[in-house]
Amino acid sequence: AQKITQTQPGMFVQEKEAVTLDCTYDTSDQSYGLFWYKQPSSGEMIFLIYQGSYDEQNATEGRYSLNFQKARKSANLVISASQLGDSAMYFCAMREGPDAGGTSYGKLTFGQGTILTVHP
């Protein structure tokens, strides 16, 4: 089974509007972390935002917020006031904790990615 699922291969948004990128995850671990990364066409992986499984508040970082719904196992990224420079591939990733077993400890499992295009 996929541990991280991003169901939107591509998304379009108008400049200055908000957009939500979907991410669902699957784990039986109690202690895990959820991350979003941005990969522009230049290729680097840029960390955007982190949510711990025990964090009660949704994470926010500037224009990025993470809509964390633990019971539904979803961790959607919300980008407010989109800018042209937001056009990129976005990856959701999960890090499971020690309870997931030795070979899972610490590694990031990535989703398939969503290509976001911001139109002027």
Added chain:
Amino acid sequence: DTAVSQTPKYLVTQMGNDKSIKCEQNLGHDTMYWYKQDSKKFLKIMFSYNNKELIINETVPNRFSPKSPDKAHLNLHINSLELGDSAVYFCASSQDLVYRLAGFTDTQYFGPGTRLTVL
């Protein structure tokens, strides 16, 4: 003051050759990783080292051998390169997960990537 650096950025080589990719981080992190991104942009972990000790070794062919001379460096050596090895290889580093209890996150910071092309 680059946080995680990789060299070279591009590597073009013939099948059968041996090549190395170097990675260095100046963040003081304890854990370093190698990820492979294939042509469909899918990212998958290959190896992880914590304080120079191998802790994750996914099902990677023996031709790939990571080496960590100290906790700031994790190099990747690839023997007998094959066409299927063509990909982008990313190095990353993070604080050890145990520091999470002290308020640190174990966010992984990535290097710029090395695009390997095997002809």
